[in-house]
Amino acid sequence: MNKLAICGGTPHMTKFDLPEEMFRWPIIDEASENAVLDVLRTNRISGNDITVQFEREFAEWNQTKHAVCACNGTMALEAAYFAAGIQAGDEVICPTKTYWATCLSAQKLGAALVFANVDPDTVCLDPADLERCLSPWTKAIMVVHYWAHPCDMDRICAFAKLHHLKLIEDVSHAQGGHYKGKKLGTFGDVAAMSLMSQKSFAAGELGVLVTNDDEAYERALAYLHYERNNGRNITTPALQPYLHMPLGAMKGRANQMCTALAREQLKHYDERTAEIRKALNYFWDRLEGCPGVHGIRVDESDGSDMAGWYVPHFVYRPEELNGTGFHTFCDAVSAEIAWKIPVGGNFPLHTHPVFQTWDPMGLGKPARIAFAHRDVRELDRALARSEGLMCAEVPYFRRFIPAEIDRIADGFLKVIENIDELRGFADASDARADGQWYGKVNKTD
Numbered sequence: 001m002n003k004l005a006i007c008g009g010t011p012h013m014t015k016f017d018l019p020e021e022m023f024r025w026p027i028i029d030e031a032s033e034n035a036v037l038d039v040l041r042t043n044r045i046s047g048n049d050i051t052v053q054f055e056r057e058f059a060e061w062n063q064t065k066h067a068v069c070a071c072n073g074t075m076a077l078e079a080a081y082f083a084a085g086i087q088a089g090d091e092v093i094c095p096t097k098t099y100w101a102t103c104l105s106a107q108k109l110g111a112a113l114v115f116a117n118v119d120p121d122t123v124c125l126d127p128a129d130l131e132r133c134l135s136p137w138t139k140a141i142m143v144v145h146y147w148a149h150p151c152d153m154d155r156i157c158a159f160a161k162l163h164h165l166k167l168i169e170d171v172s173h174a175q176g177g178h179y180k181g182k183k184l185g186t187f188g189d190v191a192a193m194s195l196m197s198q199k200s201f202a203a204g205e206l207g208v209l210v211t212n213d214d215e216a217y218e219r220a221l222a223y224l225h226y227e228r229n230n231g232r233n234i235t236t237p238a239l240q241p242y243l244h245m246p247l248g249a250m251k252g253r254a255n256q257m258c259t260a261l262a263r264e265q266l267k268h269y270d271e272r273t274a275e276i277r278k279a280l281n282y283f284w285d286r287l288e289g290c291p292g293v294h295g296i297r298v299d300e301s302d303g304s305d306m307a308g309w310y311v312p313h314f315v316y317r318p319e320e321l322n323g324t325g326f327h328t329f330c331d332a333v334s335a336e337i338a339w340k341i342p343v344g345g346n347f348p349l350h351t352h353p354v355f356q357t358w359d360p361m362g363l364g365k366p367a368r369i370a371f372a373h374r375d376v377r378e379l380d381r382a383l384a385r386s387e388g389l390m391c392a393e394v395p396y397f398r399r400f401i402p403a404e405i406d407r408i409a410d411g412f413l414k415v416i417e418n419i420d421e422l423r424g425f426a427d428a429s430d431a432r433a434d435g436q437w438y439g440k441v442n443k444t445d
Ligand SMILES: *Cc1c(COP(=O)(O)O)cnc(C)c1O
Pocket: 072, 073, 074, 075, 077, 098, 099, 101, 102, 144, 170, 172, 173, 193, 194, 195, 196, 205, 206, 207
């Protein structure tokens, strides 16, 4: 008899007492501290010298010709749209389930966002939905390697090539990851990513754009920077009259306390994320083949990987567990491991009014279609299958300590093996399965 805690049994764990060091991230060692202190002591916070060094190192590591830093990932992504030449009236295809910063800024450039469905198993852009989104005005596809899972780049690249579309990657969840042996962020015309402190590559508030294209590089530099938008750096003829101004009308440069920290983090990133993958592969191996709980992971045998595995999730399939409700299941596991399982990830973006009605410039039309050739909002009707996806988080282990990881896996297994006890439990009818707009904040807050 193994009565579940939610039914009044003894919990598998009464306290979530795994060693704190298993979750500590980023790892701030003395070298990281000294790098930041040195910036302070030499008063170089607003300079560019350390940033330029980091850009060189990052570009080499990411196997791209160029890298440009920005003050955050949002600005780097905005610069990526500009670098790719997105203009008013262009349509950009973007997955609906992602963080707003992936695409909200494209509206500033006058683009119309066409949201695509995500694959229910990987929660990444579903290549099978691209055809539906295509029109004569489609200019680019934005992909997001969501929750560190690499997108299906074979199919997406082939589609982009066939239709002469620009391809942009948001690598904010998957810095350093690979798809079939090739580094993420090298598939498209330009890629950008966040290195903010919650991400797996964590360096404060920082963003990076990478590209192999010289003109895209110069356009990004000119968009984000005023000092670096000079005659030495910028040779593109069309940009020549506009030197010395930030063409994005914002100061986009990075704070060098962050780029100094990023240089130190880069030195250890591959080794430290390899340990994360070892820990999470071990955890998911323990649950492999279990009904109901399908870890979002890749088969590494073809050279793909989950990078820093930001943030480990599973897809829930109630039909494999007697139809047990998603929230009931998560509550039952939470009760066993004394850790409240966060559900969902980001709400599908097309459901937010900022993409439906918001008209910041008073044009008499929502920003999303201000310059569009058609009302792309009508296409949102096909996105119902990306709403209410049942995904939830598991503890984000950063250290490989098998005995501790086993405790969590056993908590999941206890619920799965005793699922019959949850018959008749009613799922909370007012709870949404698909998460929040950002962080852990609920939509109603
Ligand atoms: C965090 C994040 C961003 C934005 O990065 P910031 O550095 O926070 O501005 C963009 N896209 C995705 C998918 C993200 O998770």
